[in-house]
Amino acid sequence: MSWTRKDLLAMRDLDAAEITLLIDTAASLQEIASREIKKVPALRGKTIVNLFYEASTRTRTSFEIAGKWLSADVINFSSSGSSTSKGESFVDTAKNIAAMSPDVVVVRHSSSGAAELLARELACGVVNAGDGAHEHPTQALLDLLTIREKKGHLEGLNVAIVGDIAHSRVARSNIHGMRKLGMTVTVAGPPTLIPPFVQELGVKVAYRLEDAIRDVDVIMMLRLQHERMMAAGLIPSLREYARYWGLTLDRLQAHARPDVLIMHPGPVNRGIELSPEVADGPYSLILDQVAKGVAVRMGVLFLLAGSKAGESA
Amino acid sequence: MSARARNAGPLLIRNGRVIDPASGTDGVQDVLIEDGTITRVAATLPLPEQADVVDATGKIVCPGFIDIHVHLREPGHEYKETVATGTRAAAAGGFTAVCCMANTDPVNDNGAVTDYILAKARTEGAVRVYPIGAVTRGLRGEALAELAELAEAGCVAFSDDGKCVMNAALYRHAMEYVLPFGVPVISHAEDTHLARGTSMHEGVVSTELGLAGAPAAAEDVMVARDILLAELTGAHVHIAHLSTAGAVRLVREGKARGVRVTAEVTPHHLVLTEDAVRTYDPNTKMAPPLRSKRDREALVEGLLDGTIDCIATDHAPHALSEKEGEYDQAAFGIVGLETAVAILLDRLVRPGHVPLATLVARMTRDPARLLNLPGGRLTAGAPADLTLLDLDVEHAVEPARFRSKSRNTPFGGWTLRGAPWMTIVGGRVVSP
Numbered sequence: 001m002s003w004t005r006k007d008l009l010a011m012r013d014l015d016a017a018e019i020t021l022l023i024d025t026a027a028s029l030q031e032i033a034s035r036e037i038k039k040v041p042a043l044r045g046k047t048i049v050n051l052f053y054e055a056s057t058r059t060r061t062s063f064e065i066a067g068k069w070l071s072a073d074v075i076n077f078s079s080s081g082s083s084t085s086k087g088e089s090f091v092d093t094a095k096n097i098a099a100m101s102p103d104v105v106v107v108r109h110s111s112s113g114a115a116e117l118l119a120r121e122l123a124c125g126v127v128n129a130g131d132g133a134h135e136h137p138t139q140a141l142l143d144l145l146t147i148r149e150k151k152g153h154l155e156g157l158n159v160a161i162v163g164d165i166a167h168s169r170v171a172r173s174n175i176h177g178m179r180k181l182g183m184t185v186t187v188a189g190p191p192t193l194i195p196p197f198v199q200e201l202g203v204k205v206a207y208r209l210e211d212a213i214r215d216v217d218v219i220m221m222l223r224l225q226h227e228r229m230m231a232a233g234l235i236p237s238l239r240e241y242a243r244y245w246g247l248t249l250d251r252l253q254a255h256a257r258p259d260v261l262i263m264h265p266g267p268v269n270r271g272i273e274l275s276p277e278v279a280d281g282p283y284s285l286i287l288d289q290v291a292k293g294v295a296v297r298m299g300v301l302f303l304l305a306g307s308k309a310g311e312s313a
Numbered sequence: 314m315s316a317r318a319r320n321a322g323p324l325l326i327r328n329g330r331v332i333d334p335a336s337g338t339d340g341v342q343d344v345l346i347e348d349g350t351i352t353r354v355a356a357t358l359p360l361p362e363q364a365d366v367v368d369a370t371g372k373i374v375c376p377g378f379i380d381i382h383v384h385l386r387e388p389g390h391e392y393k394e395t396v397a398t399g400t401r402a403a404a405a406g407g408f409t410a411v412c413c414m415a416n417t418d419p420v421n422d423n424g425a426v427t428d429y430i431l432a433k434a435r436t437e438g439a440v441r442v443y444p445i446g447a448v449t450r451g452l453r454g455e456a457l458a459e460l461a462e463l464a465e466a467g468c469v470a471f472s473d474d475g476k477c478v479m480n481a482a483l484y485r486h487a488m489e490y491v492l493p494f495g496v497p498v499i500s501h502a503e504d505t506h507l508a509r510g511t512s513m514h515e516g517v518v519s520t521e522l523g524l525a526g527a528p529a530a531a532e533d534v535m536v537a538r539d540i541l542l543a544e545l546t547g548a549h550v551h552i553a554h555l556s557t558a559g560a561v562r563l564v565r566e567g568k569a570r571g572v573r574v575t576a577e578v579t580p581h582h583l584v585l586t587e588d589a590v591r592t593y594d595p596n597t598k599m600a601p602p603l604r605s606k607r608d609r610e611a612l613v614e615g616l617l618d619g620t621i622d623c624i625a626t627d628h629a630p631h632a633l634s635e636k637e638g639e640y641d642q643a644a645f646g647i648v649g650l651e652t653a654v655a656i657l658l659d660r661l662v663r664p665g666h667v668p669l670a671t672l673v674a675r676m677t678r679d680p681a682r683l684l685n686l687p688g689g690r691l692t693a694g695a696p697a698d699l700t701l702l703d704l705d706v707e708h709a710v711e712p713a714r715f716r717s718k719s720r721n722t723p724f725g726g727w728t729l730r731g732a733p734w735m736t737i738v739g740g741r742v743v744s745p
Contacts, residue, residue, distance in 0.1 A: 111639030113593030134523030
């Protein structure tokens with residue numbers, strides 16, 4: 001099995017073997033984090049552009065560290081606000097960046113499909129670091145790696161993804177990735193936050209937190225973008241959301257298995273979707289996820305930009 | 314303009330297969346045109362002196378096709394389209410008359426704007442142009458436009474197309490006010506709140522793509538409302554670009570109850586579905602959006618059984634910069650004038666889904682009847698507006714060669730069989 005794609009855009013595009021290759025590659029690179037000198041020459045002379053059109057600290061930092069540990073030159077381009085308000089269109093920016101001959105462009109954008117658009121415009125590799133409510137494949141890969149390290153395997157595991165499924169690219173990428181690897185997925189949230197026909201993606205739907213978390217191996221809580229939800233009339237109040245959908249220690253211990261794992265893509269709204277004692281408690285894998293994030297992004301960058309050079313890490 | 318300078322004398326169209334649903338004609342006939350009028354239609358006609366001859370052997374000869382829903386963008390958005398370029402696109406696409414929507418800048422909500430459009434059409438237009446006036450001032454949905462003046466200036470219908478008049482009381486008053494004029498109100502039936510912020514149809518595809526979707530109900534609730542208001546007022550309400558199975562059912566039921574409701578459908582809703590959006594190509598984005606396979610099938614059925622009265626393109630030109638970027642930020646709408654006939658011939662008629670005579674009826678007789686337009690028939694005394702078709706020619710859609718100023722089509726590169734072959738307006742050949 002070798003990597004043949006120019007880009008990493010969506011988990012939906014990948015087959016199980018490709019996903020496993022990505023996770024295995026990341027797993028083999030994560031020991032770099034424990035070295036005294038965190039640098040290997042795998043991407044020496046390669047240029048990686050982080051093109052971030054949406055505020056992001058951890059994902060951008062994670063890609064930046066990953067590129068630097070692999071010895072690539074990493075350039076960050078951030079633009080807050082929509083591209084149209086900046087005067088230069090997204091497509092124009094893309095063409096300008098292409099003219100500087102990067103090897104990989106990592107893109108984060110608030111519009112679904114922006115990564116596909118960029119990949120069509122650019123001859124170099126494009127990594128989707130989150131496009132609108134569409135996909136966030138490196139998040140799903142780091143989640144899968146985190147779960148595999150804890151459980152030793154992925155196939156047959158049961159996962160509940162809880163919260164705002166409708167607007168979540170993390171949920172979509174995880175649904176596709178987990179289903180392809182033989183995991184069972186239940187999505188849960190108030191009906192206004194469950195996207196239409198989501199069952200057709202091969203998942204079960206629950207409308208009560210207690211039902212969703214019973215007997216699952218992993219609970220993945222999503223961040224509630226609460227300002228947007230209330231303005232759109234999707235939830236009545238934060239108080240009510242936290243009361244019915246917040247994962248507290250009491251509720252977890254009453255309804256979930258004792259060995260359940262708690263994940264969250266961050267940043268956490270403490271006291272809303274997760275109570276602090278759960279976020280920081282023994283069930284939580286949140287910081288493991290962040291650590292795996294760097295390994296996964298090293299793996300992705302290595303496969304897209306480095307493998308043809310015949311070098312190994 | 315050059316086309317108008319040609320063919321001023323008599324014109325004999327020989328040996329073509331005449332299909333005229335208005336008179337029930339389908340057979341090989343000659344057609345004689347004199348002074349801009351059809352003077353004789355018969356099996357064999359003698360060649361008058363100094364007449365030009367068109368050998369239409371193997372071709373289809375129809376009344377001129379009429380598109381009752383286009384955006385010519387002039388005045389105000391001439392970078393997208395003008396009366397000159399839009400009507401050339403119409404001629405190239407086989408249309409002899411178009412009705413242009415009111416969402417120009419300034420809005421066609423007073424007689425001066427109507428006069429301007431008609432003056433442009435007289436001096437620069439390649440085909441006949443019939444303006445549609447706004448229902449409300451500035452399309453703001455707050456107060457009635459000067460509807461009587463618009464009707465007097467030549468508007469053939471009223472519509473806030475592009476926007477839905479959400480205030481039912483105001484819309485009711487518009488319907489009542491225009492009753493004496495004998496022209497319909499045309500509804501852009503889309504609940505503003507249900508459709509707000511959406512880019513496509515709500516369904517499993519929107520869920521996968523992470524794009525906000527408008528449910529079919531956004532259209533259905535407004536179609537239902539407008540049928541009820543038509544019933545209340547006795548007005549003729551025409552529903553623009555019908556796109557859902559539910560709306561087809563509502564119109565069918567409304568007609569059966571005797572309500573004066575009519576409807577149109579676009580070529581793109583007849584041949585494409587939400588699956589086309591998977592590429593994130595902004596040329597698949599329009600309002601109403603491409604719907605499900607079930608909706609598409611219901612639209613074809615409605616076209617066949619007469620629930621849907623006519624086909625109209627909703628030709629909506631936009632500059633490349635408005636249609637090449639992020640999907641959710643792209644403009645709504647696609648051009649249609651230069652692809653409609655060929656797409657319909659290849660995708661609906663050739664596979665046998667729609668009989669050729671039905672297609673011709675829905676693009677000639679029926680739209681003319683809806684808006685009381687001249688034309689729509691191919692008989693002695695009718696205006697000499699004709700569309701000739703070549704059912705056999707194979708060609709590829711090449712947006713770079715469009716006469717329209719804009720290229721925003723989802724059909725670029727499609728290989729099609731069958732196309733408009735010649736367009737005649739008032740006895741003059743305007744295309745090719």
